[in-house]
Amino acid sequence: MKTYHSWKLDIEDRIATLTLHTNDLNVMDMPSLFELKEISNELISNDDVWVVILQGNGKHFSSGVNFDILKKINEISKDEFKNNMREMQSCFTSFETISKPTIAKIQGFCMGGGFMLSQCCDFRIASEKTIFSIPLVKLGLTVLMGTNRITRNAGIGPTNELVMLGEKFNPEKALQYNLITKIVSPENFDDATKQFAKKFLQLPPKTISITKEIIRRGDKVSLEESLELEIELQSSLLGSSDLLEAMESFVSQRKPKFTGN
Numbered sequence: 526m527k528t529y530h531s532w533k534l535d536i537e538d539r540i541a542t543l544t545l546h547t548n549d550l551n552v553m554d555m556p557s558l559f560e561l562k563e564i565s566n567e568l569i570s571n572d573d574v575w576v577v578i579l580q581g582n583g584k585h586f587s588s589g590v591n592f593d594i595l596k597k598i599n600e601i602s603k604d605e606f607k608n609n610m611r612e613m614q615s616c617f618t619s620f621e622t623i624s625k626p627t628i629a630k631i632q633g634f635c636m637g638g639g640f641m642l643s644q645c646c647d648f649r650i651a652s653e654k655t656i657f658s659i660p661l662v663k664l665g666l667t668v669l670m671g672t673n674r675i676t677r678n679a680g681i682g683p684t685n686e687l688v689m690l691g692e693k694f695n696p697e698k699a700l701q702y703n704l705i706t707k708i709v710s711p712e713n714f715d716d717a718t719k720q721f722a723k724k725f726l727q728l729p730p731k732t733i734s735i736t737k738e739i740i741r742r743g744d745k746v747s748l749e750e751s752l753e754l755e756i757e758l759q760s761s762l763l764g765s766s767d768l769l770e771a772m773e774s775f776v777s778q779r780k781p782k783f784t785g786n
Contacts, residue, residue, distance in 0.1 A: 531557035546582035589637025
């Protein structure tokens, strides 16, 4: 397995754990974002990975993007700015579109670009001690990595509050606004995340992958188009051993054994 400078990728029992380790606050720079894009492609093609946990090393998930990147905005042309932002956005999108379920394991600071990266995950488990913030307005900017990633989960009203004020907020508010999946105590944090990930080891991975795509793409099209999408994507499961195993185990009321085939 390839090693990376800003990320550590561990794969054990079909669970991939991707850990950001840049500094004490896990600030991301352009090289770390490009690595994320490369890792995303690796995870997509690895059939031994059924679920992905995303975390930060040490006390914090991520406090965002390196401030030096933001400071240089006034030193470059509009075209350079647009190209740079599109490249950065493509790195987050690559991770978001991984075909396997993704779980953000959030503790400490989860701010700015770090918060936006957490919203790229399908599920978000936060420690009670997490501190959230989307503070870019205080730097004279707005969200650079997909404001709609907040709006689609929280709605317009909460997004107005969080993005336009840029204030810190706690896990309880994040849960209220549908920005995280659950809150756990620090002492149960590791185990709760791992147990949540293990749920996907009891499910057929191709079906989960297709379900994720139906949810993601179906939300952006009409009902008629989403119905056709369900039919089209699920037809690829016909004849698979996992579909047969799912049917047979259900009828015989036994625990299924899926292989990913």
